[in-house]
Amino acid sequence: MYKKMISFIVVIGLLLVVSLYSMITGSIEITAGELFKGLFTGTNENVEIIKDLRLPRIVIALFAGAALAVSGVLLQAVMRNPLAEPGIIGVSSGAGFASIIMITFFPTLFFYTPLFSFIGGAIAFLLVYMFSWKSGLNPLRMILIGVAINAVFTGLSELTSSMNASSMMSGISVTSSTLTMKTWDDVQVIVLYGSIGLILAFLVYAWCNHLGLRDKTLKNLGFSVNRARFVISIIAVLLASIATAIAGMFTFVGLLIPHIGRALVGNDHKLLIPFSAAAGALLILTADTLGRTLFSPIEIPASIIVAVIGGPFLIFLLRKSDRIYGN
């Protein structure tokens, strides 16, 4: 219990520190004092610029991280598979492909991008599910099918964007993510749908716990496994799609964070979901902040930093504990 509390306190503390640091660091440098004064009085010109350019980016990084990490937790529960993750099984690339199609062919419907992403993510998820259903959702098979679906959608996205290389596509990258050029409109979308998704995710934490037992056992307890799976899947796809639509493709977050979470706060989703939300937010914000400050004025996409930090960290974690998930 002690370890769990400390973990929560540390992550939330870091989240506050990094958020503040991220706000005052960059091409315009100010002190924390100036920042707070400026936020309340609105007279400091630098603070106004930060409010317009840097703050949206920070909020989006936080929500995208939380959404992707929680999406990973939910998918792992639904599929009973420690490797399930929106990036790996194709949900994110499905969502990404749909939003690229959207922007390429119907740029006027920009406002509906989240909806399209959701549909794209849901289709990808459905395909993975359908093709692995026959094998009784065999974990290995499911991941292989997910990898295949992911490859197809990533390929399609690259195809679409290379065919439109001359047009306005430069803003969207297919396989990585930059959080530059984000506006308060983007913030509104991700905060609205992201909050809904995160709240719903927390409401179904008990169902996620139930799915730790076998289907047969649950059925004999009168628990409707299929309904729970369906609802949790929809929430997971919503979270992954909204993050992808606004912040771009991030692999790894949904894999890395839940595993860290399980090691630190255990398998109970009542703690794992909020912890993963906080830790995911911390990860992407840290990555994005490093990305834009390390080699300034060159920006490194946050997703690249996540992958570079995340990979070794995950290997370290796996080597440390052979007990990853379930039995």
Add this chain to the structure above:
Amino acid sequence: MEIKDISFSYQDKVKRLHHVEAEITIGQITTIIGPNGSGKSTLLGVLTNNHQPQAGQVILDGKAINKYKPKELAKKLGVVHQQNTAPADMTVEKLVHYGRLPHKNTFSGKVDKDDEMVEWALECTGLYEKRNDAIDTLSGGQQQRVWIAMALAQDTPFLFLDEPTSNLDIYYQYEILELVKQLCEEHGLTIVMVLHDINQAIQYSHHIIAMKQGKLIEKGNPKKIVTKQMIQEIYGVNVVVKNDDDVGMYIVPLGI
């Protein structure tokens, strides 16, 4: 509980149960025996509504079991499966609490009755001291008892056990069987189980259902139906059936 003319096959269309006809006597222990692949566990699956038979019905309290709402059925039948999974760090008490699911609505909290039943289930299975331990720190016999405790917390008149003694040392096998006997005698539960060991089946059951290749070969009181011929026919094993004044009836396998 009546088993009426059940036939069942999996998706592969090979018939696993052929016109099985039997009844389960209330308040007694019924054991299903038979060689591997004889359909014992499949029959148990049909009885617990995990498999839908292509023909025939299982009638419980005057109603076919597939007509019950899932939660209503879960208030009547508790099932302990052969293989079980739980998150490794879950505590015994939490897992046993899952047995209360059929008595809850989606978002309703704990009530006193829930705690009462869980306490009772932990007492019965001798797990009271282990209640705060994580599942993966327990021995095989203790884990098996946790799953039985979960089914007991379900507070059902029927308890089904699929090979509850498999993979356990002999001491723990008898520990489970004694528990089953006690649940039947002291708490009036109706018990249906699948066992591999014929002597254990004779010793602990009021009724035996003997299966071979999906067909019910013999059913009734073990003292009457277990004979040299019957074992030869079902298992293809040569045995002698002995009767001892002290230990009752038992069989000794001689060879094949």
